[in-house]
Amino acid sequence: MRELFARLRSYKAGNIIIVFAVVQITCVVASLLFPREFAYTDTSSIQTLLKSLSPIAIVSVGVGILMIAGEFDLSVGSNFAFTAYIMALIYQCNYSEWVAVAAALALGGFIGLLNGLITLKAKIPSFIATLGALMFWRGMLQIISGGRTESMAPGGFFENIFAGNIGPIQAQFIWAIAIAAMGYLLLERHRLGNHIFGVGGNVESAKAIGVSPNTVKMACFIIVGVLAALAGVISTARVYSVSPDQGRGYELQAIAACVIGGVSLTGGSGSVLGIFLGTALLFTIQSVLLLLRAPGFYLDMFMGILIVVAVIFNRLTKKDKG
Amino acid sequence: MEKSVGGVQEHGAVGSAASLIELRGMTKRYAGVLALDSIDFQINPGEVVGLLGDNGAGKSTLIKILSGVVEPSSGKFLHMGKEVKIRSRRDSYELGMETIYQDIALVDQMDIMRNIFLGREETGFLGFMKMKSMKEKAMRVLEHTVGISGITSPDQIVKGLSGGQKQAVALARAVYFKNKILLLDEPTSALSVRETEKTLEYILQLKTEGMSSVLVTHNMYHGYNTCDRFVVLSHGKKIMDVTKDQTSIEELTEVIMAN
Numbered sequence: 001m002r003e004l005f006a007r008l009r010s011y012k013a014g015n016i017i018i019v020f021a022v023v024q025i026t027c028v029v030a031s032l033l034f035p036r037e038f039a040y041t042d043t044s045s046i047q048t049l050l051k052s053l054s055p056i057a058i059v060s061v062g063v064g065i066l067m068i069a070g071e072f073d074l075s076v077g078s079n080f081a082f083t084a085y086i087m088a089l090i091y092q093c094n095y096s097e098w099v100a101v102a103a104a105l106a107l108g109g110f111i112g113l114l115n116g117l118i119t120l121k122a123k124i125p126s127f128i129a130t131l132g133a134l135m136f137w138r139g140m141l142q143i144i145s146g147g148r149t150e151s152m153a154p155g156g157f158f159e160n161i162f163a164g165n166i167g168p169i170q171a172q173f174i175w176a177i178a179i180a181a182m183g184y185l186l187l188e189r190h191r192l193g194n195h196i197f198g199v200g201g202n203v204e205s206a207k208a209i210g211v212s213p214n215t216v217k218m219a220c221f222i223i224v225g226v227l228a229a230l231a232g233v234i235s236t237a238r239v240y241s242v243s244p245d246q247g248r249g250y251e252l253q254a255i256a257a258c259v260i261g262g263v264s265l266t267g268g269s270g271s272v273l274g275i276f277l278g279t280a281l282l283f284t285i286q287s288v289l290l291l292l293r294a295p296g297f298y299l300d301m302f303m304g305i306l307i308v309v310a311v312i313f314n315r316l317t318k319k320d321k322g
Numbered sequence: 323m324e325k326s327v328g329g330v331q332e333h334g335a336v337g338s339a340a341s342l343i344e345l346r347g348m349t350k351r352y353a354g355v356l357a358l359d360s361i362d363f364q365i366n367p368g369e370v371v372g373l374l375g376d377n378g379a380g381k382s383t384l385i386k387i388l389s390g391v392v393e394p395s396s397g398k399f400l401h402m403g404k405e406v407k408i409r410s411r412r413d414s415y416e417l418g419m420e421t422i423y424q425d426i427a428l429v430d431q432m433d434i435m436r437n438i439f440l441g442r443e444e445t446g447f448l449g450f451m452k453m454k455s456m457k458e459k460a461m462r463v464l465e466h467t468v469g470i471s472g473i474t475s476p477d478q479i480v481k482g483l484s485g486g487q488k489q490a491v492a493l494a495r496a497v498y499f500k501n502k503i504l505l506l507d508e509p510t511s512a513l514s515v516r517e518t519e520k521t522l523e524y525i526l527q528l529k530t531e532g533m534s535s536v537l538v539t540h541n542m543y544h545g546y547n548t549c550d551r552f553v554v555l556s557h558g559k560k561i562m563d564v565t566k567d568q569t570s571i572e573e574l575t576e577v578i579m580a581n
Binding site for chain 2: 089185189190191192194197198200201202205206208209210211264268269274
């Protein structure tokens with residue numbers, strides 16, 4: 001048992017794996033003991049959990065990769081809503097839903113590119129550049145939408161691939177898993193991933209060895225932008241509409257998920273598995289509170305505590321590793 | 323290692339066409355300050371050159387010019403007697419030079435293998451890394467070249483290594499990429515006495531394998547034992563360029579102190 005623990009701890013995502021497993025086991029045991037009061041293992045509650053965590057998981061993977069490179073993107077929530085809304089508008093203008101999807105993804109990448117350009121060319125903190133973007137794109141969306149919700153329900157293959165079911169598992173969750181797998185391959189197996197860790201870990205070393213920090217960071221900004229837009233597309237397919245208020249607070253939820261999952265706030269370390277489990281943990285707690293019929297503000301309180309505890313925990317465990 | 327340098331040459335070849343790298347009339351001005359004043363400097367095959375001088379003498383500027391980080395105001399580079407340009411780190415690297423910095427240029431959060439291959443990853447399909455091959459090569463280079471104990475696996479995170487182990491990894495990286503000239507800018511300033519000895523021993527071992535080095539150091543005793551030739555700079559000028567048998571540690575110390 002102790003060996004298993006030591007081995008788990010040696011993994012990058014070791015801490016979150018342990019915490020996640022403990023929380024899951026506790027919840028499962030509790031639901032077996034009190035099936036009536038705490039229906040955690042009910043198919044419908046599991047499905048709700050997986051459905052609701054999927055868009056944020058996709059956004060978090062992007063946000064986490066960018067954080068490992070040493071930058072932040074606070075504009076993901078606005079990007080998510082703005083690109084999805086534009087997609088719905090394009091669809092309403094009688095274009096094919098696929099043209100609309102492609103436009104949304106391209107626009108998401110463009111918003112990321114802009115964030116990158118402003119941050120890297122003007123040499124300002126990405127925290128500020130993307131805080132500006134958060135407000136700018138949200139404001140732009142309010143103007144374009146006039147506060148109206150836009151609908152988009154093309155059905156057919158669009159609905160199947162973004163919101164259908166494969167057996168008991170929803171397409172959204174499969175997308176989230178697929179994006180996480182791609183994120184893992186990028187970070188751990190691809191040259192760019194190696195450069196991302198290098199630039200985030202020690203920018204001077206990376207430069208000295210000939211890695212260009214700006215190129216690496218720009219790629220990450222664009223990746224986050226595209227992923228935020230993809231999450232928007234998937235969400236829209238599920239609810240058939242986009243409201244101009246969608247995605248508010250996603251930026252903080254994504255950063256929270258990353259931090260809980262062990263991504264360093266100063267860059268250079270983190271893992272996709274950690275990010276994914278961090279997101280899953282956030283939503284598990286949300287689901288638990290819903291099952292216990294706790295009022296919504298308990299959720300905020302719990303998340304607040306969880307984020308702070310996670311950072312303290314990561315700091316402490318890093319210390320004893322030397 | 324595969325592209326090893328030819329036979330080790332005895333010095334006496336100073337200034338001849340056999341120099342690996344030669345600088346002529348190298349001058350660098352920083353906003354009115356003359357950091358380097360028309361320096362001639364050679365690096366010969368299989369030779370350890372000690373670059374000595376007080377703070378501000380121009381040692382680091384010279385190393386930075388060689389490593390392509392700083393562009394000279396005027397002066398010529400010759401590689402094996404042929405004129406070349408060094409305008410970027412890449413140019414310097416392609417001429418076979420690798421710089422080892424005093425503040426060890428590794429990424430702490432990454433493992434040894436990823437550090438060794440950072441920026442020079444072996445990749446296959448779509449830029450994906452050949453992990454197995456890189457791990458094997460890292461393991462081999464660690465076993466072969468890094469005699470410093472405590473490094474057992476290329477998966478070790480660099481953060482947990484001592485200063486000497488880190489410097490050894492940085493050296494292993496230079497060796498692996500078949501560089502012919504190491505530019506060592508105060509490589510031991512962050513190391514313990516024991517680790518310093520190990521690192522200097524390692525530089526000598528590399529010399530027997532045909533590697534040339536330029537060693538910038540404050541510590542005359544290290545310099546004297548390790549180097550074959552000494553170049554002393556003072557206020558941007560070269561004031562001495564002698565082989566070990568032409569000088570003594572006392573004389574070198576005197577020259578540096580006097581200026």
